[in-house]
Amino acid sequence: MRIARDLATALERVPSAVLLYGDLGAGKTAFVRGLVEGAGGCPDEVSSPTFVLMQEYPGRRLVHHVDLYRLGGEDVADLEPLLDEMLAADAIVAIEWADRLRSLPEAAVRVRITDRGGDDREITVDGPVPS
Template identity: 40%
Template sequence: MSTVRTLKLSSPEETHALGVRLGKLLQPGDFVGLIGDLGAGKTHLVRGVAEGAEVPRSEVASPTFAIVYPYSGRIPLYHADLYRLANYDDLYSTGFLDLVEGRDGAVLVEWLDRIPEAAPREHLRLTLKHAGGEVRELSAEAFGARPAALLAAWMP
């Protein structure tokens, strides 16, 4: 069973601010998967999450070529991008599976829809869609008790 919330975001700045709020709430073991087309706002949201987790702005980069990028902040934050991976087997060489199992920090994964089985059973799934101009629709779905509590605190 899952819990779902939907929200309209009117600008990249609003998307970033929502990410900041989420970053302040993240705890070690949290897993957040992001889904959305190119330009849907995933990167704006991730940069906000990193800021909320107290990661220095200069450290935040796109992990497209590294696949997984670690950040040091209030908690360890691991940012992964699955766009260039073809299947679950490709994750073995990236170290990604060790991060998910280790749970010493929070994990943010862009393009989770490319390899949905990369998500643990309990996770927060965020889907961003274009809704005209700069407006985006964010759908947040929580799977499990901790993700549901996180979603309730983040988007009451």
């Protein structure tokens, strides 16, 4: 979670999309807990939004947590304008299963989480992160 907390701190100054990739159970929601904590929110409140599609967590900076796992095609396309609106509102928008998006937000940070067994995870962060 330290990586996610540090990323949230680095993203405090810009509208930010964090695109999360990884298999089921890889730790995408756990990563969002770190983002929420780094943005000044309560990580204990974070749960997977798989069945509700979206959660939001207040803090110094609002974090929207979106899960596209259950959506396909047109449903994702219908959601994209809302995602753009969230980004324009100066929030961090963390999107699980972001590979389902038709168009990716500009200047998005991509986070790939790979389960290496047990509690071990490999986390790769790619994209423009302000210093």
